[in-house]
Amino acid sequence: MPFRFTRIPGVDGKVLVTSEVGEFEFLDETDFRGFAAGTLSPATDAYADLQGKHFLVEGDPSTTLRMVAAKYRTRKSFLKGGPALHVFVVTLRCDHSCRYCQVSRQTADQARFDMSVETAAAAIDLMFQTPSPSLTVEFQGGEPLLAFARIQQIVEAIEERNRVEGRAITFSMTSTLHQADGEVLEFLRRHDFQLSTSLDGPETLHDANRPRPGRESHRRTLEGIGRVREALGERSLTALTTLTRESLKHPEAIVDEYVRLGFPSIFLRPLSPFGFAAKAAQRIGYGMEEFLPFYERALAYILELNRKGVAIQEAYTGFLLSHILTPFPTGYVDLRSPTGAGLGARVYNYDGDVYASDEGRMLAEMGDHSLRLGTVHDSHADLMNSEGMQLLLATGVAEALPGCSDCAFLPYCGADPVFNLAREGDPVGHRPTNAHCVKHTGLFRILFRYLAEADPHVVRTFTSWVTQRPVRRLPDAEAA
Amino acid sequence: MLPLHTRAVISGALSRQLLKVLDLAEALRGDVPHEQVAVHLDDGIDVDTGVLRDLRFAAVMRPGATDRRPDDVLPVICGLSNTDVVNPGDVIRVRQDSGQLSVLYRRGANANSLFLTVQCNSRCLMCSQPPRDEDDLWRVRELLDLIPLIDRDLPQLGFTGGEPTLLGPLLPELIRSCKAALPWTGLHILTNGRNFADPAVADSVHDAAGFATWAIPLYADVPSRHDHVVQAAGAFDATVNGIYNLAERGHAIEIRFVVHAQTLPRMQHFAEFIWRNMPFVSHVAFMGLEPMGFAKVNRDLLWVDPVDYGPALAEAAWHLQDRGITTSIYNVPLCVLPKAAWPLARQSISDWKNVYDPACEGCSMRPRCCGFFASHGPAWRSRGIRAFRFDEAAE
Numbered sequence: 001m002p003f004r005f006t007r008i009p010g011v012d013g014k015v016l017v018t019s020e021v022g023e024f025e026f027l028d029e030t031d032f033r034g035f036a037a038g039t040l041s042p043a044t045d046a047y048a049d050l051q052g053k054h055f056l057v058e059g060d061p062s063t064t065l066r067m068v069a070a071k072y073r074t075r076k077s078f079l080k081g082g083p084a085l086h087v088f089v090v091t092l093r094c095d096h097s098c099r100y101c102q103v104s105r106q107t108a109d110q111a112r113f114d115m116s117v118e119t120a121a122a123a124i125d126l127m128f129q130t131p132s133p134s135l136t137v138e139f140q141g142g143e144p145l146l147a148f149a150r151i152q153q154i155v156e157a158i159e160e161r162n163r164v165e166g167r168a169i170t171f172s173m174t175s176t177l178h179q180a181d182g183e184v185l186e187f188l189r190r191h192d193f194q195l196s197t198s199l200d201g202p203e204t205l206h207d208a209n210r211p212r213p214g215r216e217s218h219r220r221t222l223e224g225i226g227r228v229r230e231a232l233g234e235r236s237l238t239a240l241t242t243l244t245r246e247s248l249k250h251p252e253a254i255v256d257e258y259v260r261l262g263f264p265s266i267f268l269r270p271l272s273p274f275g276f277a278a279k280a281a282q283r284i285g286y287g288m289e290e291f292l293p294f295y296e297r298a299l300a301y302i303l304e305l306n307r308k309g310v311a312i313q314e315a316y317t318g319f320l321l322s323h324i325l326t327p328f329p330t331g332y333v334d335l336r337s338p339t340g341a342g343l344g345a346r347v348y349n350y351d352g353d354v355y356a357s358d359e360g361r362m363l364a365e366m367g368d369h370s371l372r373l374g375t376v377h378d379s380h381a382d383l384m385n386s387e388g389m390q391l392l393l394a395t396g397v398a399e400a401l402p403g404c405s406d407c408a409f410l411p412y413c414g415a416d417p418v419f420n421l422a423r424e425g426d427p428v429g430h431r432p433t434n435a436h437c438v439k440h441t442g443l444f445r446i447l448f449r450y451l452a453e454a455d456p457h458v459v460r461t462f463t464s465w466v467t468q469r470p471v472r473r474l475p476d477a478e479a480a
Numbered sequence: 481m482l483p484l485h486t487r488a489v490i491s492g493a494l495s496r497q498l499l500k501v502l503d504l505a506e507a508l509r510g511d512v513p514h515e516q517v518a519v520h521l522d523d524g525i526d527v528d529t530g531v532l533r534d535l536r537f538a539a540v541m542r543p544g545a546t547d548r549r550p551d552d553v554l555p556v557i558c559g560l561s562n563t564d565v566v567n568p569g570d571v572i573r574v575r576q577d578s579g580q581l582s583v584l585y586r587r588g589a590n591a592n593s594l595f596l597t598v599q600c601n602s603r604c605l606m607c608s609q610p611p612r613d614e615d616d617l618w619r620v621r622e623l624l625d626l627i628p629l630i631d632r633d634l635p636q637l638g639f640t641g642g643e644p645t646l647l648g649p650l651l652p653e654l655i656r657s658c659k660a661a662l663p664w665t666g667l668h669i670l671t672n673g674r675n676f677a678d679p680a681v682a683d684s685v686h687d688a689a690g691f692a693t694w695a696i697p698l699y700a701d702v703p704s705r706h707d708h709v710v711q712a713a714g715a716f717d718a719t720v721n722g723i724y725n726l727a728e729r730g731h732a733i734e735i736r737f738v739v740h741a742q743t744l745p746r747m748q749h750f751a752e753f754i755w756r757n758m759p760f761v762s763h764v765a766f767m768g769l770e771p772m773g774f775a776k777v778n779r780d781l782l783w784v785d786p787v788d789y790g791p792a793l794a795e796a797a798w799h800l801q802d803r804g805i806t807t808s809i810y811n812v813p814l815c816v817l818p819k820a821a822w823p824l825a826r827q828s829i830s831d832w833k834n835v836y837d838p839a840c841e842g843c844s845m846r847p848r849c850c851g852f853f854a855s856h857g858p859a860w861r862s863r864g865i866r867a868f869r870f871d872e873a874a875e
Contacts, residue, residue: 023756052701052749053756063703063717066724067757326803327756463802472802 001068003055005032006408008445011452021071022323022411023053026452071327075411078329078336078344081132082384085333085345087358088123088154089140090115091147092350096176096212099284100242100271114147115350120154122376123348128161129380130346134168136331140358142350145179148187155191170194176217177224185231192236195228197221199239199261201247201254209244209284225261238315240267244284248291251298259305259312267315268298270439272359272419288435292442299446306461306471318465320447323412325466333357335414335440337404339396342373342389352376356388359418371418392417395427403431409444486565488581491548492539492555494574498584498622499538500629503568507537514538516629518557520568529554541566557581571629573622584622585630592630593638594623596654600643602672603711604697606738606782608772611642620650627654628661638668645675655688667692668734674715676722682729693762694726695734700746701753709742720757727760734763739812740782744789751799764800766793768811770853771860779859787816787864794821814849816864826850843867 015032034040092113172194200206206218258266333340342356355361360371398404398415420429499518518539539555543563548556569587600611673696700706703716801807
């Protein structure tokens, strides 16, 4: 059967082989050469291991192919139903002026940067034209709570419409939470919102990254977190960390801040090459070769905390490990092949334009409109047939991209034409210098090194991240 | 351990072999047609059997009485060699000629199974119920009579054999019969699944979807080893296709893995194989050997002291349980399992399996332990067997 392979730095004498459907095996050099040459002895364990994982097949292959096909369908099942994540950019207004902001934010009093009632109604209609049985409605900005009235209107209209539609609907929002109080909290609680906020680490770092008039962003965010947890419960809120050049010096302090605040998960997110971040790259930006050592240190620290009984996970690692260790796709749309842009997600901008992804609209703010699929007054079919979608489909399948098609990490990775457009002005991108590629091959090498080492505690911790269950504790007598 | 057979004195001509035994109050409630009921009368009770005859009951049973009473006008079953064998609620088969009385369904037993056929198309090395090639369709005919007499509040009923799919259209008929008579009873059907590789056979049992769990053994992640264990070429491929065909049609699947020297080398890989290829299964059962049938003959080929495979078994079982697939360990006593595996160890499901060793005397874990098969002997005794003190078990 077809396979891909690579050698992992730090894993000596072994070759990682991966299959089209994401099975993997570490082989000794000798076994690997035998396997590649077709001379591996059927009496070896390696032969049985490879056969059990469908790297090799004896005789009639039809049963093996049936299992492989089932695994392939399962891995790619996110394609069924079309876009499930629908982002409503209800306003561009924001009271922050973050240095790395992806969005071309507007000052808080410019109401013409709010989504109109008519635009919202058309966007809702468009969302229900997609066949997906489950829909996530995500509110973004700007600071979406500055347009709270519009959010209320959209949520109520969707719930009304859903009495007939019967979809499984989840509401979510990315917000600083500074405006989340009283009536707002009660509304969010009633509609069971999943909230995400930005927390960049300890106070000094956070406030340096996220300035606002009167500063105090960190203190206000913490207060917001407290109010939300009290009103909606602990599990309703996650936080993500945007990493600036300064952040890279403080992996332990950033993780500690999340532990201190009781978060079970931290999302360490490198800067995106969009919006202000692109302009400010000189000051706050960095290359992926600088991010990777930071990540490695942060992950080692997180694993050490878990070993001591502190349950904290890194969210992006969780997605990557799910791709590696399970037969299932995740709901994460930003690392898929075919790309999640337009196929898994869609963005309704405040002005009525529809984009394939959040980054697509940021690209438009930078002057590149190639991922504008149309407007909220088009039909679902129009949008899916748009030039923007054609571009994404032609360049968003990693299996067909140069440099990706023969990469051992392909089954776990994804295509990101939007990122490539922003960074390189070309949706395919040049792999050897491509930041998306450098980042992900780097991450996969780190993770596969851990998997090859197979430290029992690390394995149990990783397993708990992909199954979302607590780490299983062994009885004391056997823990050693 | 209560036997299933005893002898009885039968006086009068029974109109039918299969009878539901009910005490008087329940018999009169009329849930079971009177013609199929033997009214169970305790020694002290004085009832005019003429009235019972007028009510069209089939017989009376006086387990302890030596003979019929002079005024009995119904057939009487009495003089049971072992009066404990039959109790109200049971369904019995009575052989008029020999006086043999067999319990086909026992109310309150922790497992009730219907034995469908002695025939099988596999010859598993460790088969506890070696198949025979004989025409035994009479069993199905009897079962079709038995099913309507089973208590409707029975939570689960097993189908065992032999390989039930060899019955052809009679298997779907049995399933339909259960669904009609016992709509609230889940079926648990043992099959090697091979015949379901034929989509038409998988189609034929559509009545079982949502009603039955198909319990299908799979002994390896690679065909050669599985085929060797079941002594049938091509069995692995057929079983895998059978499982997929059933799953695609909405059936619930349980996977069974018997741990012994021939399956142990692939056990860990087997667990990952199930997770990768069949994460839809509802249950995975790892089982210790039942020392009966072919297993006795092949003892040297199969035997591994469970105390030696315990850690590997814990690892494989938790590999699946950790991933959200309900997993159980059966037939391995707690003292030979690492404590890590205890949360997954179940007490055996069948009454006849729970016996204990002299070494179990005073063991504080006994109430939670599966014990041993009744057929367990010295050749099958783990060196790890011991009693737990109270404080050890409490940890």
